Amino acid sequence: QVRLQESGPGLVKPSETLSLTCTVSGASISRNYWSWLRQPPGKGLECVGFMHSSGYTSYNPSLKSRVSISGDASKTQFSLNVKSVTAADSAVYYCARNLNEHGGMYSDSWGQGILVTVSS
Amino acid sequence: SYVLTQPPSVSVAPGKTARITCAGNNIGSRRVHWYQQKPGQAPVLVISYDTDRRSGIPERFSGSNSGNTATLTISRVEAGDEADYHCQVWDSSSDHVVFGGGTKLTVL
Numbered sequence: 001q002v003r004l005q006e007s008g009p010g011l012v013k014p015s016e017t018l019s020l021t022c023t024v025s026g027a028s029i030s031r032n033y034w035s036w037l038r039q040p041p042g043k044g045l046e047c048v049g050f051m052h053s054s055g056y057t058s059y060n061p062s063l064k065s066r067v068s069i070s071g072d073a074s075k076t077q078f079s080l081n082v083k084s085v086t087a088a089d090s091a092v093y094y095c096a097r098n099l100n101e102h103g104g105m106y107s108d109s110w111g112q113g114i115l116v117t118v119s120s
Numbered sequence: 121s122y123v124l125t126q127p128p129s130v131s132v133a134p135g136k137t138a139r140i141t142c143a144g145n146n147i148g149s150r151r152v153h154w155y156q157q158k159p160g161q162a163p164v165l166v167i168s169y170d171t172d173r174r175s176g177i178p179e180r181f182s183g184s185n186s187g188n189t190a191t192l193t194i195s196r197v198e199a200g201d202e203a204d205y206h207c208q209v210w211d212s213s214s215d216h217v218v219f220g221g222g223t224k225l226t227v228l
Binding site: 035037044045046047050058060061094098100102103104105106107108110111112113 | 121150151153155161162163164165168169174206208209210212214215216217218219220221222
């Protein structure tokens, strides 16, 4: 059974960089795709971006200039960095495993989520 | 970019059938996935590839997709089905995962 756990600071100052790590157990990040998603309080889900162990990444066009996702297979972890954050980046952040079969990608396993607030 | 539209809320009496729609331009040509999210919890995948019910999901949950609308149908609704439901597709042209705005299902 795949398990994912997000970790990182719950409070980030405006203009600084938000950094989160997802630790995976029960699966290797050398297979499949791995993603970060977020959900502002009371709002819908948004995919921030995803990565493949080959080094391929894809980011939400609205965030592309500020986001990077990378992985460390030896530690079964992957990470998210969001630069120059504002209050609009405050959200619950989830990491997830993405499967891409039959021409469609979806997230079949999710972490519990971590609330990140951007405030001075 | 591709846009998915869901009704903000749907209400249904216990034992009745709830239908939650997800509208998008020619969405019938895409593969739609549905997630259930209860308060304070992470989303759970309930339907993948339009109609495939995930392991452990009751048979009361079913999906369909045609034309410009995909639909999640919940038969014989129970109080425990009360949750937010999100539809999702993969936009291959932008290589981006797209979600609808989510629908809050209220069991009266």
